[in-house]
Amino acid sequence: MFRSATFRFAALVFLLQLVSAAALIVTIGIAVRRQLQTDAQRTVAVLRDDLRASYAAGGAAGVRREVALRTGQLVTPGTVLLLVDRDGKRVGGNLDAWPPSVTRDGHAKDVTLYRIGLNTAEPMHVEATRLPGGERLLVGTIVAGEVRAMRMLEQVSGVALPLALIFAALAAWIAARTIVNRLEEPLAALNAVAAGDLGARVPADGSRDALATLGVAINGALERVETLMGELRMATDGLAHDLKSPLTRMRVVLERAAGQVNDPAATESLDRAMAEADRLFALVQTALSITRAEAGIGREHFTAIDLAAELEGIAEMYAPLAEDQGRGLSVTAESIEPVTVHRELLAQALGNIIDNSLKYGAGPIALALTLLEGEVALTIADRGPGIPAARYDDALRRFGRLDDARQGGGAGLGLSLAAAVARLHGGGLVLSDAGPGLIVTITLPLP
Amino acid sequence: MANKVLLIEDDDATAEFVARGLTEEGFVVDRAANGRDGLFHATDGSYDCIVLDRMLPGIDGMGVLAAVRAAGIETPVIVLSALGAADDRIHGLTHGADDYLTKPFAFVELLARIRLLIRRGGATKAVETVLRCGDLEMDLLARRTRRAGKAIDLQPREFRLLEFMLRHVDQVVTRTMLLEGVWDYHFDPGTNVIDVHLSRLRKKVDEGFDRPLLHTVRGAGYRLGLEP
Numbered sequence: 112m113f114r115s116a117t118f119r120f121a122a123l124v125f126l127l128q129l130v131s132a133a134a135l136i137v138t139i140g141i142a143v144r145r146q147l148q149t150d151a152q153r154t155v156a157v158l159r160d161d162l163r164a165s166y167a168a169g170g171a172a173g174v175r176r177e178v179a180l181r182t183g184q185l186v187t188p189g190t191v192l193l194l195v196d197r198d199g200k201r202v203g204g205n206l207d208a209w210p211p212s213v214t215r216d217g218h219a220k221d222v223t224l225y226r227i228g229l230n231t232a233e234p235m236h237v238e239a240t241r242l243p244g245g246e247r248l249l250v251g252t253i254v255a256g257e258v259r260a261m262r263m264l265e266q267v268s269g270v271a272l273p274l275a276l277i278f279a280a281l282a283a284w285i286a287a288r289t290i291v292n293r294l295e296e297p298l299a300a301l302n303a304v305a306a307g308d309l310g311a312r313v314p315a316d317g318s319r320d321a322l323a324t325l326g327v328a329i330n331g332a333l334e335r336v337e338t339l340m341g342e343l344r345m346a347t348d349g350l351a352h353d354l355k356s357p358l359t360r361m362r363v364v365l366e367r368a369a370g371q372v373n374d375p376a377a378t379e380s381l382d383r384a385m386a387e388a389d390r391l392f393a394l395v396q397t398a399l400s401i402t403r404a405e406a407g408i409g410r411e412h413f414t415a416i417d418l419a420a421e422l423e424g425i426a427e428m429y430a431p432l433a434e435d436q437g438r439g440l441s442v443t444a445e446s447i448e449p450v451t452v453h454r455e456l457l458a459q460a461l462g463n464i465i466d467n468s469l470k471y472g473a474g475p476i477a478l479a480l481t482l483l484e485g486e487v488a489l490t491i492a493d494r495g496p497g498i499p500a501a502r503y504d505d506a507l508r509r510f511g512r513l514d515d516a517r518q519g520g521g522a523g524l525g526l527s528l529a530a531a532v533a534r535l536h537g538g539g540l541v542l543s544d545a546g547p548g549l550i551v552t553i554t555l556p557l558p
Numbered sequence: 559m560a561n562k563v564l565l566i567e568d569d570d571a572t573a574e575f576v577a578r579g580l581t582e583e584g585f586v587v588d589r590a591a592n593g594r595d596g597l598f599h600a601t602d603g604s605y606d607c608i609v610l611d612r613m614l615p616g617i618d619g620m621g622v623l624a625a626v627r628a629a630g631i632e633t634p635v636i637v638l639s640a641l642g643a644a645d646d647r648i649h650g651l652t653h654g655a656d657d658y659l660t661k662p663f664a665f666v667e668l669l670a671r672i673r674l675l676i677r678r679g680g681a682t683k684a685v686e687t688v689l690r691c692g693d694l695e696m697d698l699l700a701r702r703t704r705r706a707g708k709a710i711d712l713q714p715r716e717f718r719l720l721e722f723m724l725r726h727v728d729q730v731v732t733r734t735m736l737l738e739g740v741w742d743y744h745f746d747p748g749t750n751v752i753d754v755h756l757s758r759l760r761k762k763v764d765e766g767f768d769r770p771l772l773h774t775v776r777g778a779g780y781r782l783g784l785e786p
Contacts, residue, residue: 355640356569359662363575366665369777382777385664392662393746412645427715428741431754455645459745466747 117287125283132275136268143264147257151236152219158190159240159250171244178203178248191226191235191251202246209249216241221254234258293322297329306537309337309407343406354395362388397524404456404531415451418487419444419480425458426478429465439475440465445482450555452536460532461489463525464551468493472549486538487555494548503542529553561606561676565589566596566622567638568614572661576609579665580672593617600626605633606676609668612639612650620653627654634675638663647744666778670730677729689724692784694763694771696724705763715740716759723772723782732779756780 158181165177178194182205193204201208205227213220219238226233237251296313303311312333313326362385369381403409426442433440461478468476474494481488498506507530529551530540538555563585567573570591577587588605590596593614600608600622608626612619623635634656639646650658657671689696693706696717703710703720712720722739723731733752737743756772764770773781 355661356572359640360569360571360575362662363572363579363665366777367575367579385777388662396746409645412648424741428747428751428755431758432751435754455648455744458743462745462747 117290120290121283121287124286125279128279128282129275132279133272136271136275140261140264140268144261147254147260148236151252151254151257154189154252155219155236155238155250158192158252159238159248162192162248162250163240163242166242166244171242171246174242174246174248175203189253189255191224191237191249191253193249195247195249197245199247204249206249209247210237213237213239213249215239216247226253297322297326300329300333304333304336309333309340340406343402350399355392358388358392358395394524397528400456400459401524401528401531404528404535407535409453409456409535412455413451413453415449416454418450418452418489419446421454421458422461422478422480422489425461425465429462429469432469433476436469438469438473440478441475442478442480444478444480447480447482447487450487450557452555453532456532456535460529460553461491463529464491467525468495468549471495472497474548483554485557487557489553489555490550492545492548492550494545497544497547497549498542500544506542507540526551560584560586562586562588562604563672564596564599564605564608564633566593566600566608566614566619567611568592569611572611576665576668579669583669585672593619593622596622597625597629600631600633601629607672608633608635609672610635610637610655612637612646620650623654636668636671636675638668664732664778666730666775667732667734670732670735670779673729674726674735689721691724691727691771691782692769694724696721705767710762712759712762715755716762719755719759720763723780726782728781728783728785730775730778730781735779 162174162177166174169176174194178192181190182192182203191204191206193206193209194202195209196202199209206224207227210222210224212222216239219236221234221236223232223234225231233253233255235251235253237249240248240250242248293316296316300311300313312330315326316323365381365385365388369378369385372378372381422444423442426440430440465476465478468491472493472495477490477492479488479490479492481490507526526540533540533553533555536555538553541552541554543550543552561584563580565573565577565580565587567576567589568591573589573591577589580587588599590599593616596608596610596614599605610619610623614622619637619639623637626633626635635654636657636659637650637655638659638661639650640661647658647660656675659668659671687697687699689698694703695705696703698721701717703712703717718740719736722736734744736752736756737747756774760770760772763772769784770786771782771784773783773786775781
């Protein structure tokens with residue numbers, strides 16, 4: 112995601128560099144060509160106007176004289192002149208014959224012709240004009256230098272374009288490198304926070320550019336997150352305290368009352384009230400445990416334990432209950448290196464899942480520990496009715512009850528606690544179908 | 559000579575019930591409503607047990623505990639806490655508390671734990687290798703259990719469960735205490751897990767004998783002893 116974004120940015124820089132270099136070369140080419148053409152046209156126009164003026168002053172003879180003069184010793188270098196009479200016969204000038212490609216009068220053209228006395232054809236810009244007496248005059252100027260200049264420009268462009276390509280690639284690479292390097296620290300800080308280290312921040316680099324400003328903004332947001340987490344922790348603890356003190360008093364009152372009455376019916380009512388108080392308490396406790404686990408609280412209590420032994424221990428704890436229901440409880444565990452976990456919470460998560468199966472599942476319960484690529488999978492599978500795939504989300508939701516009429520006494524927190532515990536470890540919890548039955552898989556990442 | 563308990567608790571109602579309950583059970587109870595008074599009383603050193611609320615006005619109970627221990631007072635301390643996450647419990651026990659109870663607690667639970675601490679704080683017994691209760695005896699070295707000379711075959715967990723009961727003969731042992739002492743877990747395992755284990759153990763220990771040793775104490779837990 113980030114990589115492709117960087118790549119796109121680099122590609123954009125590359126393209127822009129290339130386009131701007133190409134645009135520069137093309138623009139220079141066009142401007143130079145324009146300028147050269149304008150110069151040639153102006154030279155020709157001045158020459159034409161001079162000759163027409165000499166016609167006006169001295170008639171056909173005046174023009175002949177002028178043509179002879181300008182193609183003789185008083186040479187303007189690069190002048191091309193040809194004067195023909197009404198029948199098209201050559202009268203004077205430095206061209207042999209009228210070029211057949213130039214027909215219309217007042218029409219300018221670029222042609223390549225031999226001037227008299229020269230043995231190379233030269234590129235020239237010529238214009239035909241008809242004199243008042245019916246004679247035709249071809250006026251022109253040699254543009255060899257201009258053509259050379261244009262060819263030179265083309266050659267230079269041919270060299271400049273590969274150079275521009277190299278510089279564009281270099282600029283793109285530098286831009287991408289800059290972005291990646293400057294984004295590395297904000298990314299590292301954000302990843303650390305996501306992984307639970309709420310104190311991580313983007314180090315200030317002293318520059319005052321947009322990325323530094325971004326770093327400051329990210330730090331502000333992280334600061335807020337940390338503050339909120341602290342407040343959440345205080346709030347949950349406060350809530351726990353506020354709820355538990357009245358509950359404690361209630362329990363104490365009920366206990367004392369139970370000790371003072373001798374009426375069996377009253378005793379039974381008091382026992383029931385106490386059991387309800389305990390259930391309410393357990394519910395509050397579990398809800399708080401989920402909140403704390405979701406908030407990443409408890410990572411400081413992770414210890415390295417033998418997961419296989421822990422799984423055996425949990426199985427052993429619930430085995431008599433399974434046996435009383437006539438159901439088996441088996442453990443298949445690969446022996447692996449100790450894994451760093453929150454033993455207490457993980458045991459509670461596994462206990463909740465087994466407890467769920469004992470209440471709502473059927474058939475043998477199979478616990479398994481499997482070592483996968485970079486993670487450990489703990490699976491709890493039974494052969495009961497399972498859960499329809501469409502209801503997996505409901506099953507994992509807090510207080511999510513799959514069967515509103517069910518007489519379980521649970522509040523639907525077991526699976527959501529297990530999922531929260533899995534997430535606290537940086538892993539996850541997935542439900543799947545054993546056909547028939549339910550498979551609950553907790554994955555824990557290995558360092 | 560009655561045992562003296564110091565109760566450091568800011569919540570009047572809870573303090574009153576606990577104090578009254580303990581008095582009825584034969585304890586002499588002093589109460590302090592805040593950390594400073596609590597510390598002042600505790601430094602008398604004349605108490606057999608201190609019950610300390612973790613959340614006191616203006617000071618964390620753990621601070622009071624640290625001050626008590628810093629003053630060289632070795633009196634056993636039970637911390638009462640409404641924080642109640644397993645993490646807080648671990649924190650409490652590693653910071654000088656002898657036991658840790660979360661609110662809401664059953665009074666019998668507190669009573670059982672106070673009695674346990676006071677007895678433990680008494681004369682240090684020589685390390686026993688054989689535990690007895692009536693005609694039931696457990697040899698810890700040979701890992702053998704017999705009743706009236708007849709061998710009882712126990713699973714490893716059952717052995718530890720019975721060992722725990724034998725170490726607390728004639729004392730009420732709550733389900734929570736068993737869960738902590740035998741399984742080292744501090745969460746509610748849901749269904750009646752502990753009861754099922756106990757009823758299996760009872761079958762092995764009491765079945766076929768006239769006199770039951772393992773008794774259920776209604777609303778509290780279990781007791782191993784000769785008297786019902």
